[in-house]
Amino acid sequence: xxxxxxxxxxxxxxxxxxxxxxxxxxxxxxxxxxxxxxxxxxxxxxxxxxxxxxxxxxxxxxxxxxxxxxxxxxxxxxxxxxxxxxxxxxxxxxxxxxxxxxxxxxxxxxxxxxxxxxxxxxxxxxxxxxxxxxxxxxxxxxxxxxxxxxxxxxxxxxxxxxxxxxxxxxxxxxxxxxxxxxxxxxxxxxxxxxxxxxxxxxxxxxxxxxxxxxxxxxxxxxxxxxxxxxxxxxxxxxxxxxxxxxxxxxxxxxxxxxxxx
Numbered sequence: 001x002x003x004x005x006x007x008x009x010x011x012x013x014x015x016x017x018x019x020x021x022x023x024x025x026x027x028x029x030x031x032x033x034x035x036x037x038x039x040x041x042x043x044x045x046x047x048x049x050x051x052x053x054x055x056x057x058x059x060x061x062x063x064x065x066x067x068x069x070x071x072x073x074x075x076x077x078x079x080x081x082x083x084x085x086x087x088x089x090x091x092x093x094x095x096x097x098x099x100x101x102x103x104x105x106x107x108x109x110x111x112x113x114x115x116x117x118x119x120x121x122x123x124x125x126x127x128x129x130x131x132x133x134x135x136x137x138x139x140x141x142x143x144x145x146x147x148x149x150x151x152x153x154x155x156x157x158x159x160x161x162x163x164x165x166x167x168x169x170x171x172x173x174x175x176x177x178x179x180x181x182x183x184x185x186x187x188x189x190x191x192x193x194x195x196x197x198x199x200x201x202x203x204x205x206x207x208x209x210x211x212x213x214x215x216x217x218x219x220x221x222x223x224x225x226x227x228x229x230x231x232x233x234x235x236x237x238x239x240x241x242x243x244x245x246x247x248x249x250x251x252x253x254x255x256x257x258x259x260x261x
Contacts, residue, residue, distance in 0.1 A: 003142070006135040009054035010035075018167075019231070020063060024050050026135040029201075029234070030126050031078040031108075036193055036231055040164020043067040047184065047193050048233060051108075052081020052147060054137045069162060073195025073233055074181040075099065077106045077147050084150035090162070092173065093155030095180030102149040105208075108132045108142040117207065125202035156182065169193070174222070176205060176215025190228030190240075198222060198246055199232035205254070212254055219247040 012022045022035040027050075036047040037060060044066050049056050057064070070086035072079055075095040083089050083099065091099065098104070110118050110128045121128055136142055156162075158173040162184055169184035174197035184193040196204070197218055205215045223244060231237045238246075 003131070003133065004135040005138050008059075009137055010050075010056070010059040012060075015231075015237075021231075022050075022056070022060060024053065026133055027051060027053075027078075028129060028132040028134075030121065030128065031132055032234065033078045034231065034233055034235075035082075037063050038164065038167065038193075039063075040066070040167050042165030043069060043163075045162055045164060045169070045184075046070045046086065047231075048073055048079040048195065049082030049085070051078055051145075052084075053133070053140060053145065055085065056082035057085040069164075071162060071182075071184065072099075072152075073183065073193070073197075074178040075104065076178065076196070077102075077104050079195070079233065081147050084148040088154070089150060089152050090154045090156055091152045092171075092180030092182050093157055095178065096152035096155040100149055100151050102147045104147070108145045120206045121204070124204055124206070172221075172225075174218045176211055176218045177203070178207070178209050179211070179214075181218075185225065185227075187226070190226055192225065192227050192230045194222075194230050194232045196233040198230065198243065200235045200238050200242065200246065203246075203250060216251060216254055219250045223247045223251075 006026050010022050011025045012020055014020050018039045020037040033048050033050050035050050038045040046068050068086055069088045072083055072091040075098050110130050156171045160171040162169040169186050172183040172185050174181050174183050177196045181195055181197050183197055205212050227240050227243055230243050
């Protein structure tokens with residue numbers, strides 16, 4: 001029996017006058033990326049872009065009234081599937097070359113990930129159904145899913161600024177989950193878009209390109225960041241106290257991990 005047909009692919013929630021959350025409701029929580037639209041005076045930011053199963057640009061057309069800076073917090077396929085739809089494409093310079101000939105292992109079936117990755121996800125606490133979507137757009141074959149390769153138009157690094165005119169987000173290099181993971185921090189409001197560096201769910205630090213000592217350093221950094229609210233790459237947003245709890249729990253688990261030689 002085939003999967004049901006979804007009448008729409010994206011849902012959304014308005015967080016405040018300037019921030020809207022979009023997500024793919026028919027995607028398993030493991031791959032259900034938070035897609036953040038941030039409205040600025042001169043231009044907007046779109047932080048992460050989901051799997052690319054359906055057109056994000058078309059679904060968010062009413063929000064995209066200005067020039068859009070599409071930022072990928074890291075290269076994993078649940079965050080970059082729609083990146084090719086936008087003219088201004090931003091990613092950390094370390095991972096940017098991977099978008100041009102995209103080959104990350106992964107798909108919409110657990111079997112696409114390989115036994116080692118699947119076992120690691122289960123150890124981390126994820127239930128992993130064989131099919132990672134519960135419905136599909138009309139005419140879409142999940143077995144044919146691939147990320148559309150694209151080039152990054154701006155490679156960024158620590159301290160670079162995403163300038164929306166009246167809002168300025170500093171790029172924080174937060175490696176561990178992946179080598180080029182970044183967050184966007186607005187000091188004036190204490191707002192952090194953290195990608196997968198931290199979220200309120202099982203954190204993944206044993207993926208093929210993850211690095212636990214780097215993740216430890218990232219968590220120590222986040223403990224010191226003057227954050228008011230964290231809008232993460234997965235799961236609900238949270239405040240400073242919960243950030244401290246999550247970072248402290250991770251450090252209690254991993255801080256004794258030996259550093260890389």
